[in-house]
Amino acid sequence: MRATRRGQGGVTVQDVARAAGVSAMTVSRVVNGGHNVRESTRLAVVEAIDRLQYKPNPAARSLAVGEATQIGLLYANPSAAYLSQFLIGALAAARRAGCHLVLEPCEGESADEQAEATRQFAGADVQGVILPPPLCESEPVRTELAAAGIPSVAVAMGRHEAGTFNVRIDDFEAAAAMTRHLIDLGHRDIAFIRGHPNQVASAERHRGFVHAVEAAGLDPAAMRVEPGYFTYRSGLAATERLLRQRPRPTAIFAANDDMAAAAVGVAHRQGLHIPRDISIVGFDDVALATNVWPELTTVRQPIAQMAETAVAMLLARLRKRGGGDAAEGEELIVPHELVVRESTAPPPRDAAHR
Amino acid sequence: MRATRRGQGGVTVQDVARAAGVSAMTVSRVVNGGHNVRESTRLAVVEAIDRLQYKPNPAARSLAVGEATQIGLLYANPSAAYLSQFLIGALAAARRAGCHLVLEPCEGESADEQAEATRQFAGADVQGVILPPPLCESEPVRTELAAAGIPSVAVAMGRHEAGTFNVRIDDFEAAAAMTRHLIDLGHRDIAFIRGHPNQVASAERHRGFVHAVEAAGLDPAAMRVEPGYFTYRSGLAATERLLRQRPRPTAIFAANDDMAAAAVGVAHRQGLHIPRDISIVGFDDVALATNVWPELTTVRQPIAQMAETAVAMLLARLRKRGGGDAAEGEELIVPHELVVRESTAPPPRDAAHR
DNA sequence: GTTCTGGATGTTAGCGATAACCTAAAGCGC
DNA sequence: GCGCTTTAGGTTATCGCTAACATCCAGAAC
Incomplete structure (x- = not known):
């Protein structure tokens, strides 16, 4: 034998x-x-x-069903903490489905570079692609995927667009909740540092902020708003501009944790105590939020879970192919959570002298 | 038909x-x-x-050869930046080999928790395991893997031990190089913040520091050494102890970037300018290093590449099974790189008044 | 010339799971 | 009771690739 x-x-x-x-x-x-x-x-x-x-045996299964075995993940250096959480979730879902995750880095902001990176997938026979921010909103990437006929699911694309698939939290509501938290503490002079102007989530977070301010009967026009790019460096610059002014705001709401961490750094250098002299909050709850002192009050996004959901949604979509080309799109909103740590407190009493 | x-x-x-x-x-x-x-x-x-x-078709291939299709990765929250780099490398190598990566988180420092997490693998039929720090040095983990007969490859286990497989950089030499950089700038009073006492890499880095100090004809006993745990928080405490003393050290060498970032935070709060008043350096070159101001001078480990190598080594080892049970172990040392950024400068002139 | 040797290639039979098809019995309306 | 549908399960034929074995043939050895 x-x-x-x-x-x-x-x-x-x-x-x-x-x-x-x-x-x-x-x-x-x-x-x-x-x-x-x-x-x-x-x-x-x-x-x-x-x-x-x-x-x-996953290999045998996927061989037998002849289904998707590779799904792509195009990433462009969001914060490393974000990426690792994202990978953990995506990997878990991919493995459950018996398919491989193909990573493709996409440094470079130029349309050419993004298109080029996207094209890698077409050659690597991935059956679908997951797009974490900020690439989910990149026009070249989406054009290129459409041209290659590769379906995709976006994660944390700020707002829903017809015909697209997306998993996200409610940025608007989360930002509003954070703003209410500050207002409830007694803050009336809150500065806002915006995120990258090209990302819808930035606008949503800002809208949520404005909405909560108005809802509290305050004047949104009285609140200082600084531009930012979601980067540490842009947070540094924005905070320096803010803290140069008198009176200083009693609280700073940065549209993500990286910028909030930068705000903490600047405030410290100016001899301010956080949260006694000024409250600072962020958004995302990445590891950085607990790697500054004091730890940041922020909004937690269930990143790993969102990635998992996105992969599942993508696979469902791939399987459905043939049944009906139901290109109507789909959106899933997962719950967020306000995480109150040590960077917020009521505003200083002698606010007049600040 | x-x-x-x-x-x-x-x-x-x-x-x-x-x-x-x-x-x-x-x-x-x-x-x-x-x-x-x-x-x-x-x-x-x-x-x-x-x-x-x-x-x-990778599925068909691995079905046909009947080889390893799942390799485990037990992680215990090292810095998120470390993990994401690690995952990127491991994933690339795994995919090339057509096998899946099974992640298993292992929070908790207790022996029980670690053993329990490790046991998950035995039930999930993974054929081998990759161990990033700090788990590569965990006794319960290693015992449990041995009991289940699952081969493993460690990454960045500080020193080689007979019979184990390991991929690492030369921590000793890297730390010495960093120390020489400080000495060359003119520093004579350098404080060192150690890493976690249970990790061999901590000791190696400290040894490298001491060696370079001696080699320069300085007295190692004159250099202040503070304990630390590789965490931001421990860096905070250590730096506070250091900066309370007079004269202050003119440079601080933290055994990793997290602690160095903490040192930067403390120094700022005390009104010190970096690097004019004090130089601060780290180790690892994780993303955090560039998310502080000024950006940290540090040592870069090629984390993704190390993970890739480790996976390749593990697979080679699995394939060789049957040929000979060559349990002699193997170690691979990959090159590191000194990255000079903006957190180092010559010591202040009026060092006497500090 | 014959046998041997070993390199280059083809052939067969799976790997483990499932799609598509088939069968047999049960349920059902009239 | 008869055909018809439904349900529960078995059979067979792959999925794409490769291990093991078989074959063929040129050159070496005798």
Whole structure:
């Protein structure tokens, strides 16, 4: 008899089938949802499965179904903390589905570079692509994907657009909640540092801020707003401009944590105590938020979970191909959370002298 | 005729074989190293491959060879920046080999938690495990892996131990180089903030520091050394202790960037200008290093590349199983790089008054 | 010339799972 | 009771690739 190539004693459907007294096909049916299987049979199979500790072989499965095995992830250096969370979630979902994640870095802001990076995917036969911010809003990337006929799902694209797929939090509402937190503490002079002007999320966060200010009966026009780019450096510059003015704002709301961390740095250098002299808050809850002193009050986005959801949505979309080309798009909004740490407090009493 | 399940027109070995006028097996041989194939045949096949844009199907391959399809990665929240780089590298190598990466978080420092997390792998049939710091030095983890018979490769385990597999930089030499940089600038009073006492890398970096100090003819005993834990918070405490003393050190060498960033924060709060009044340097070159002002002079570890190498080493080791159980261990040292940014300068002239 | 040797290639038989098809019994309306 | 649909399950044929074995043939060895 020929030498068998049988691997290191992995349990297969056949083994389970034998143990449960059914055919391999029935086991397969049980594993994948169990339609058209009698309850008693199903139980017998399930019992056999965990008695033998059966784990389906993902390679065999994806070979058999001939489905997506590679999904792309185009990233452009958002904060490293963001990326690692994102990868963790995406990887978990990809593995569950038995498909590989193909990473493609896209440094460079030019349209050419972005298009070039996107084109890599077409050559690498990925069946779909996940787009974390900020690339989800890049025109060249989307054009190129459309040209190659590769479906994509965006994550944290600020606002829904018809025909696109997107997973995000409600930036507007989250920013409003954060603003209310500051107002509730007694702040009446809150400065806002905006995010990158090309990202819809920046505008949404700002809108949420304005909305909450108005809702509290305050005048939005009285609040100082500085431009920013979501980078540490831009936060530095914005805060310097703000703190040069008198009276100083009693609170600064930066549209992300990187800029908030920068604000903390500048405030410290000017001898201000946080939060006694000034409150500073961020947005995103990346690791950086707890790597400054004091730790930042911020808004947590469930990044890993969002990535997971996005992958699942992409796979669902790929599977549906053929059923109907339902290109109507889909949006999923996941819950956020206000995380109050140590960088916020009521405004100083002698606000007049500040 | 039965409906075929043939997927979306993917090119297969058969197609290539037909185009090149050879058998599928020959194509397979060419793709995998091409032993025992005549040069002329090889060229014909290669030509056909890239004319048809053939990409081997990884699922089919790993099903056929019955090889490792899952390799584990046990992580314990090192800095997020470290993790994302690590994942990028590991993922690239895993995909090339057609195998999946199974992530397992291991929060918690207790032996029980670590053992428990490790045990997850045994149940998930991963064939090998990659261990980034600090878990690569965890006794419970290693015991548990050994018990389950799962081979592992460590990354950045500070020093080589017989019988283990490891990829790292030369922490000793890197720390010495950094110290020489400070000495060359004119510093004679350099404080050192150590890393976590349980990690060998901490000791190595400190040894490198001491060695360079001695080599320059200075007295190591005169240099202040503070304990630390590689965390931002511990860096904060250590720096506060250091800067309370007079005379202040003219330079602080923190054993990683997180602690160096903390040192920058404390120095700023005390009104010191960096690098004019004091130089501060870190180690690792994670993203945080450029997210403080001024950007940190530090040592770059090629993290992604190290992870890639580790995965490759692990796979080689798994394949070799059966040939010989060569348990002699292996170590690979990759080059590091001193990155001089803006946080270092010559010591202040009036050092006497500091 | 014959046998041996080893390199270059083809052939066959899986790897583990599932799609598509088939079968047998049960349910159902009339 | 008869055909018809539905349900529960088995059979068979792949998916794409490669290990193991078989074959062929040129040159070496005798």
